[in-house]
Amino acid sequence: MPRAFRNLMVTGGAGFIGVNFIRWLCDRPDFTGHVINVDLLTYAGNPLSLLGVAERFGPRYHFIKADICDALRIAEIIATYEIDAIVHFAAESHVDRSIAAPDAFVRTNILGTYTLLQAAREHADQIQLFHHISTDEVFGSLGKRGAFTEKTPYAPNSPYSASKAASDHLVRAFHETYGLPTTLSNCSNNYGPFQFPEKLIPLMILNAREGKPLPVYGDGLNVRDWLFVADHCSAIWRVMQEAKPGSTYNVGGRNELPNLRVVEKICDLVDQKAPPLADGKPRRSLITFVKDRPGHDRRYAINCAKIERDLGWRPAETWETGFERTVDWYLKNAEWCDQVRSGEYQKWIATHYG
Ligand code: NAD
Ligand code: DAU
Numbered sequence: 001m002p003r004a005f006r007n008l009m010v011t012g013g014a015g016f017i018g019v020n021f022i023r024w025l026c027d028r029p030d031f032t033g034h035v036i037n038v039d040l041l042t043y044a045g046n047p048l049s050l051l052g053v054a055e056r057f058g059p060r061y062h063f064i065k066a067d068i069c070d071a072l073r074i075a076e077i078i079a080t081y082e083i084d085a086i087v088h089f090a091a092e093s094h095v096d097r098s099i100a101a102p103d104a105f106v107r108t109n110i111l112g113t114y115t116l117l118q119a120a121r122e123h124a125d126q127i128q129l130f131h132h133i134s135t136d137e138v139f140g141s142l143g144k145r146g147a148f149t150e151k152t153p154y155a156p157n158s159p160y161s162a163s164k165a166a167s168d169h170l171v172r173a174f175h176e177t178y179g180l181p182t183t184l185s186n187c188s189n190n191y192g193p194f195q196f197p198e199k200l201i202p203l204m205i206l207n208a209r210e211g212k213p214l215p216v217y218g219d220g221l222n223v224r225d226w227l228f229v230a231d232h233c234s235a236i237w238r239v240m241q242e243a244k245p246g247s248t249y250n251v252g253g254r255n256e257l258p259n260l261r262v263v264e265k266i267c268d269l270v271d272q273k274a275p276p277l278a279d280g281k282p283r284r285s286l287i288t289f290v291k292d293r294p295g296h297d298r299r300y301a302i303n304c305a306k307i308e309r310d311l312g313w314r315p316a317e318t319w320e321t322g323f324e325r326t327v328d329w330y331l332k333n334a335e336w337c338d339q340v341r342s343g344e345y346q347k348w349i350a351t352h353y354g
Contacts, residue, residue, distance in 0.1 A: 208267055224257065
């Protein structure tokens with residue numbers, strides 16, 4: 001029998017994947033519980049992305065502005081809302097920011113995860129599952145061949161991936177030592193609606209739309225595996241409903257592409273769908289090679305045979321269909337993009353949430 005959740009705490013539910021997960025859950029007939037969205041609303045957490053969600057869920061949806069590092073507040077929320085499951089998205093997520101300023105990554109990703117685990121442990125009688133969202137970056141960098149499996153040793157290279165690796169180890173330890181019912185998924189690069197335009201795909205779409213330079217790091221031949229965000233949501237839900245406590249699953253799209261290929265494809269799609277550039281040149285002319293990211297992992301690839309075999313999960317989108325849907329979304333939602341980038345949403349947060 002799949003697990004059923006009455007009161008699901010979603011941390012980081014105002015960020016890219018959290019928003020998509022909550023929106024995706026709205027349409028699931030097999031979810032009839034409450035969603036308690038706990039998010040600090042950092043620069044990456046955007047309440048504009050949640051417009052309409054409260055209406056769709058009705059009284060089954062609650063938003064709480066809170067810091068996952070605040071132990072008292074988290075314990076109070078778990079007790080008050082009788083939380084029986086936690087899906088933990090909240091994190092500092094951008095590798096370049098972690099290189100420039102690692103502090104927030106150590107605090108939120110390590111201390112924040114620890115705080116949630118402790119709170120869950122203190123409410124062991126009511127918590128049936130703690131699902132931790134992690135990344136393929138904990139495994140480090142691959143050469144030309146091979147793919148990460150669930151057994152690949154951890155070898156993180158950036159402050160971001162090191163902080164995520166530390167959080168994964170804490171999750172494992174809380175299961176092994178205290179018997180906390182945890183599950184964990186390590187996913188490849190997500191893309192889709194509501195992603196903050198600092199990440200490669202939305203940044204390139206918006207710059208291409210506006211005729212700005214498209215900065216490609218190094219030689220542009222670093223490889224990432226791309227997964228449409230709704231496919232990540234369906235994988236998470238499968239794991240949450242069916243996976244054995246203590247288990248981990250890799251999630252990927254089998255869509256390995258060098259960055260340059262991704263950027264070229266986006267240029268071509270924007271050329272097809274947006275008005276031409278003033279100088280009449282194709283968008284590929286905007287590609288600009290810039291200094292490489294320090295410690296830039298060369299290649300990621302995911303072997304997701306375990307989730308396919310154990311849980312029957314398959315992604316619905318190919319990269320061609322997913323990229324096209326994503327370009328369409330960003331071109332249609334210019335207002336969201338402009339507000340997110342302008343800092344207007346920070347004012348909105350101050351007005352609505354204090
Ligand atoms: P994001 O940066 O878009 O959103 C993070 C959210 O966490 C924001 O809403 C932010 O306000 C919130 N947050 C940050 N610090 C907080 C704190 N102290 N307390 C409460 N909330 C806080 O991130 P994302 O891309 O949606 O990633 C979500 C999770 O998925 C992260 O754990 C990330 O490591 C993981 N992940 C991301 C990807 C990807 O491609 N984006 C791939 C694999 C795994
Ligand atoms: O692999 C999963 C990870 O994917 C997640 O855990 C992270 O939270 C998420 O941010 C993402 O990390 P990446 O570093 O892979 O994503 P990003 O979009 O920053 O970069 C993708 C690739 O594109 C990477 O090789 C760096 C390159 N890049 C990125 C930017 C922003 C560029 O060449 N130019 C750019 O301007």
